[in-house]
Amino acid sequence: MKFLEWLNAFLNKVLLVLGGIAVLALMTLATANVVLRIFYAPIRGTYEIVSFLGALVIAFALGYTQKRKDNIIVDILTERFPERLARLVDTFAYLVMTIFFSIVTWQVFVWGAKIWRTGELSETLKVIYHPFILAVGFGFGVLALTTLTDFLNKILNRKEG
Template sequence: MYQILSRIAEGLARALALVGGAVLVGIIALTCVSIIGRVFVPLDIGIGPIRGIYDITEIAMATAVFAFLPWAQIREAHARVDLFEPRFPLRLNRLLDLLFNIAMAFVAGFGTWRLYLGMMDKYSYGETTLIAQIPVWQGYAASLVGACGFVIVSLFCALRAARRLAGIEDHA
C-alpha cells in the first residue's frame, strides 16, 4: 500500500512540476512576443505588445510557484537550517523531520483553505485584473490546483517521515 501511495505522490509532484515548467516557458514566450510587438509600435502597422501581459504574467507566476511546491516537498528541498543536525542522534533527527513534515502539512492545508476562501471572495465580487480584465478568481483557481497537490504530497511526506522514525526503510 505504501508503495502505491509513494508512486501516486511522486507522480503528482512530478506532473505538477512539469506543468509549472510549461507555464514558465509560456510566460517566457508571451513576454518575448510582447517585447517584439513593442518594436513594431512606431511603424504603426497594427502590431504591438500583448495587452495585459503584466496581468497574465502575475497569474501565471503564482500558478507556477504553487505547482512547484509539491516537488520541493517530495524531494525534501525546502530551505532548512541543519546547523545542529550532524551533532544530533539519528533518531532525534528523524523525529525532527517528522515534526517538520507534520507542520508543513498543516501549513499546506491552512494555506490551501485560505486560498480557496480568497478565490470564493474574488468570484463573488467579480473582481478582474486592471488591464486584461481577467477574472481574478481564475488565477486563484489555477494556483489552487498546485496547493491541493501540495497538501496531498505533504501528508504523504509526513507518513514517509513516520515510517523512517519507526525504522521502516523505503524500498522504492
C-alpha cells in the same frame, strides 16, 4: 500508503508538466512583448498575464520540489543531534508543514471562492482570475499532500520520496 504515494507522484508530475507549459507561455509572451515594443505595438495586459503565469509556475513546482528535497534546509542544529533525535525533529517538522500548508490551501481556496462569487475581474484586461487563484490553491494542496506523505514515511520508518 502505496495509493497515497502513487497519487502524490502522479499529481506532482501533472503539475510539473503544467508548470513547464506555463513557463514556456510566460517566456514566449514576455519575449514577444519585448520584440513588439520595438515596433511600438506592445501586447496589452502582458504584466497581468505574466503575473498569473508566474504564480502558476511557482505553485505547481512546490510539491515536486519538496518531493525531491530540493528546498533549502537549515540543519545547522539537527546535523549535530543524535540520529534518533534528528529523525524525531524531522518528523515533527513534516507534521507542522502538513498542517501549515493545509491551512494555506484552505485559505487560498476561500479567497478564490470569494473572488469567484463576487465576479471580480483583473484590473487591466478585465478577465476573471479566480481560476488562477484556485490553481495556486491546488498547488499548495499537492504540497500539503507531499509533506503528509513524507510525515507518514518518517513515522513508518520508510525511505522518503
